[in-house]
Amino acid sequence: MLLMGNEAIVRGALEARLSVATTYPGTPASEIGDTFAKVAEQAGIYFEYSTNEKVATEVAIGAAASGLRAMVSMKHVGVNVASDPLMTFAYTGTRGGFVLVTADDPSCHSSQNEQDNRFYALFGGFPLFEPASPQECYDMVKKAFEVSEELGQPVILRTTTRVAHVRGPVTVGEISVGPKKKEFVKEPARFVTVPAVARARHLVLLEQLSKAEQMADESEFNTVIRIGDGGRQGIVTSSAAANYTIDAAKGMGLHVDVLKLGFSNPVPSKKLLDFLRTHDIVVIVEELEPVLEMQVRSLAQREGLGTKVFGKMDGYMPRAYEFDQAIVTRGLARAFSSDQKETTRCELPQDLPTRPPVLCAGCPHSATYYAVNKATNKKALFASDIGCYTLGVAPPYSTADLLVCMGSSVGTAGGLAKVNDLPVIAFIGDSTFFHSGIPGLVNAVHQGHRFLVMILDNRTTAMTGHQPHPGSARDPCNPGAISVSIEGVVKGCGVKWLKVVDPYDTSATTEAVKEALTQDSVSVIIARRECALIAKRDEKGAIVKKHYIDQEACKKCRTCVTKFQCPAISSIDKLQTIDEALCAGCGVCAQVCPYKAIKEAP
């Protein structure tokens, strides 16, 4: 069957006696959780969308330490959040198979950085699998659970966007999930990492890693693929880069051996040394950081080998962005001094209008940003956060001045407010607030920071595909889920000034922002209105009717496109129009127009 890499991961896990799966959604990993959400009940496993990646990891650790197989999935930056429990879980080890899936995003298609999470495998001491195709996602997940249980160590499976979001043929087997219950057998000398235990367990980890290296050396996922007649030239590669490498080598007509690593940490030293000894030139082809290259060079130096090694440390391959066949072809041609017709990159004409992503028609964030700009006259500093609302960075709103990671808006706003005189506003979504905004708010209350937090509550985790969060009224995976009140949390944190507004009412929102900014402590506004896409899907969205622009009343002031942004409104050659098919009927534009030229459609 044709499966997306993320779906193949789920399928493999369901055939590998999985009992518990957890996640916090994030592109390009989201479909792992979304697929579990669809099938968990029928398959008979437990699945949850956890509050954040750290909690998701900890829930999975609880199950795996009890002896059941557990999987936790997240995007690459999610592992930063989860890294605290992970680093020490490598010391305790696990009883049931434990697989962490990290989906990396070379080229930052949908991310704030392109960090290479293979370093976490080296950093924490995790056996690492790197599938290159949906079939390998399926195969390696099954193997990863076996390896994890055999070693008693947590294992990482790392994909990238071009593995996670590729669909390809996958041959599957029979579903076979694990039991629902297993009694935790107490063993504090292993699982309670007081210093004495931690010191002892570190040695166990190192011992298990050397066993893992033997397994990597014998792994069927670390194999030599001969291109042409092979010969004295070689390539070491892994993950998506292996695909580009093999296609490029074939396309170039090279005679070369490709050592493709699927079980890549610990590196299979014996296999690598054999490969280095039997080849005169070895090129390392890997996306992002020189993780394999550093280790290959170190092995060659240790053994005093004269093999020439090329990679990105000497500039043959780029260190930033994802690869493609052309990039790899260029690097290989230089390293192997092979005569290749230089392929030039096709450049797009400069005059093509760009089409970056935008806030949707009827998006409540759009209305909120309009009101904030009106209230502050843009004389404010905006700490933004991760979600659809980050798109407010673009004109006409320009409501994002500082953004580093999930939940950072509230913390950074505190620092901004301490050293600036301009008013400071933090924007954070409902899901992100639960994820990691709360500690920042507690800190702001306790330290007496003075700024406004606007919780943009659209009742869902919109950007990643409308997953539930702790404030959601309904959770498809958990019918009895309790909705945690954002107001309750905010008040519980000790916030003295709190208001809830409907962003579709722009004057009330504007007034609330003005009032909030006069407070002498941290203030909170919850701007609550359901995501327009969900409202549309459930056909209960429009609070008012579709709108049109009365061209006779229109004074061509263009306020509807210079102060407000809606995909349904276009302005070409001074003619402003509303596309009725796109209009969500929110009526915000009618409040924006100073001449009352935007009217309800008859």
Next chain:
Amino acid sequence: MVDVYLVGVGGQGIITASKIVGDAATLAGKKVLLSETHGMAQRGGSVVCTARIGDVRSPLIPDHGADVVLSFELLETLRALCKASKNTVVISSTERIVPLSVSTQKLRYPTMEDVEGKVMRTAKAFMQIDAPRVAADSGVPMSSNVVMVGALAGTGITGLDRAHFESAMKMNIRRDLAENIIAFSEGYRLASPQP
């Protein structure tokens, strides 16, 4: 080896269209690789999907390497031309979705003559389909994507049978299947070589 480069605007149903192509190829017993745009770009941004039918490992189509550019929006047709060559058939919906940059930065949305001129200079053939109208006539205004898949099938370039496409539609269309089949058929008819 047949490479199809699908482009358009987030929300136009391009991923579904590429899945239909992928499932049709699979039903025909061929190897296929699809790549997709997810996440932030889906919010009204430029969206790219690829379908590579044949024995290949890389999901991305090299520059000038597409056999077909299947575009759901006129401006995106121009943006896709890097993947086109004199061996490429460009099938484009005539739908225009004006991006914000035209409204706010006063950049010019290309005229039909611009698009025709540039496509004809680059590609082998240019086929225009009024997909929104065909979709509306079929009774499901949201089925423009299926009209375009019908047009792709109608050209015969993929080497896949109509029956494979229709079975693939059953796997991917959840609502109004009968109307969608009508939309597909009309796209197919418009793109079929004249007898």
